[in-house]
Amino acid sequence: MADGDRAEAASAESELEPLRFQRLWGEGYFEVPASERLGKCRSVKEFEKLNRIGEGTYGIVYRARDTVTDETVALKKVRMDNEKEGMPVSSLREITLLLELQHPNIVELKEVVVGNHLESIFLVMGYCEQDLASLLENMQTPFSEAQVKCIILQVLKGLQYLHERYIIHRDLKVSNLLMTDKGCVKIADFGLARTYGMPPQPMTPKVVTLWYRAPELLLGVTTQTTSIDMWAVGCILAELLAHKPLLPGTSEIHQIDLIVQLLGTPNENIWPGFSKLPLVSQYTLRKQPYNNLKHKFPWLSEAGLRLLNFLFMYDPKKRATAKDSLDSSYFKEKPLPCEPELMPTFPHHRNKRAASTSTGTETQAKRAKP
Template identity: 80%
Template sequence: MTYSADSTAGFPLGVSVTPNDLFSLVPADTDNVFFLFAQVKCICFQLLTGLQYLHKNFIVHRDLKVSNLLMTDKGCVKIADFGLARAYSVPAKQMTPKVVTLWYRAPELLLGSTTQTTAIDMWAVGCILAELLAHKPLLPGTSEIQQIDLIIQLLGTPNETIWPGFSKLPLVGQYTVRKQPYNNLKHKFPWLSEAGLRLLNFLFMYDPKKRATAEDSLASSYFKEKPLPCEPQLMPTFPHHRNKRVSSSGAEGQAKRCKQ
C-alpha cells in the first residue's frame, strides 16, 4: 500500500500497488502474449461486475480503457483512474463531451452530446472486449473525424430510425457522414461465437438508451458458453512485463492513446 497526502485537502489517500495494467499486457508489435478466450471472459466479467457496482451507485467512470484496468498477481482486475469520474442523476446533467480517450469514445460524445450516462462506459467496454479478442485496438482513430469514420465503417451509418435524435446532435451538421449500410462486426470477428457477436453488437448500439448495461452484459450467454470464464486465480502472471511499461516504445504508445 502506498500513501499520498494533499496538504490542502487534509486527509491521506491509500492506493494499493498493482503490478500490471492491461495496456502493458495487450500485445504490441514485438510481443507474443495473448489472452485465451477463457481469460478474456474472466477479465471482462470482472470489469462488468465492477461497473455494475459503480453504476448502481450513480458513478460514471468516463475514461475506461485498457491502461486504466489493473490486474494483480492473483488475477483480480481493478478499475483505476477516477480523475474524470462523475456522479450522475436522472435526468442526466450536462457535462463536457471532451472525455474518454479517443479510441474508446462513444459516438454521442464525438457528435457533441453533453448528456452523459453510464452508456458511455458501456461503449468503452465493447472497445476493450474487442481489443482483448483481436490483440489490437479496434478503432484507433487519430482525430475525431477519423474516429467517427472508423465507427461507421464498422457498424454502418446511423440514422433516425436506429438512433432517434441522431440528426439533432450538435456536431452532426459539421460532418459529411459516409453512406455505409452494413454492420461489419461479423466480418471483423469471423471466429467469434454468435453469443459473442450479440454482446458486441449490444455494447455498440448507436442509441445510448438501447445500449447494453453492465447488468445486461453480465447476463449474456457469451459468459455461459464454453470456454467458460476462468477463475481469477488461474489467470497468468507476467513478471517480465513489470519493467517494460517504462520502455520508450511503451511510453510512446501510451502517449498516443492519451493525447486526444
C-alpha cells in the same frame, strides 16, 4: 533517489517551522502544536518509496512499503504544480469517490497521507502488479478467449457496482484496468469520474480517450449516462479478442469514420434524435449500410457477436447495461471464463507499470498499427 526525493528527505530531517494561523475571531495568531500538525493523517515518512512506477496527468505514482504494516502499496503524489487555491478539483473528486467505494474490482484508496508541506499530499492505493495496456504490449502469447472472458466479467462487475451508485467512470481504457498477481482486475483512475442524477445535468463531451469514446460524445451530446462506459467496454472486449485496438482514430473526424465503417451509417430509425445532435451537421458521414462486426471477428460465436452488437448500439438508451452484459450467454458457453487465480502471471513485467491517466491517446498510440 531523484532530486525531489532527496530534497523532501532533507526537509524531513530538518526542524519543522511552527504553523501559525490568524484568528478568525479576535486579534493575533495561534500556533498548531507539532503533534497535531498533520491532523488525522499519517505522515508520508512512514512509507518507504521503493521505485517510481509511473506518471500521469494527475500525479506521480510510486511503489512503496508501509513501514507500519509492511504492506506494499501504490503511493500516488497529487500534482499541485499549477494550483493556487488548494488541491486540484480532479483529485478531490477522485478522493471523495474512492473513499465511498469498496468492491473487489475497484482500486482501493486506503488513506490520504501528507508530507511536510500543505501542498505535499499522497494517496495510498492498493498495489497492483500490472496494467492491461503494458501486458498487451509485452505479452508473447495473447490472452486466450477464456482469459478475456475472465477479465471482462470482472470489469462488468466493477461497473455494475459503480453504475448502481450513479457513478460514471468516463475514462475506461486498457491502461486504466489494473491486475494483481492473483488475476484480480481492478478499475482505476477516477479523476474524470462523475456522479449523475435524473434528469442528467450537462457535462463536457471532451472525456474518454478518443479510441474508446462513444459516438454521442463525438457528436456533442452533453448529457451523459452510464452508456458511455458501456461503449468503452465494447472497445476493450474487442481489443482483447483481436489483440489490437479496434478503433484507433487519429482525430475526432477519423474516429467517427472508423465507427461508421465498422457499424454502418447511423440514422433516425436506429437512433431517434440522431439528426438533431449538436455536431451532426459538421460531419459528412460516408454512406455505409452494413454492420461489419462479423467480418471483423469471423471466428467469434453468435453469442459473442450479439454481446458486441449490444454494446455498440448507436442509441445510448438501447445500449447494453453492465447487468445486461453479465447475463449474456457468451459467458455461459465454451470456452468458459477461467477463474481469476488461474490467470497467467507476469513476474518479468512486475514493477514496470506505467500509470496513465491522460485523456489523450499517448499511451495507446505506442500500440497503434501503422
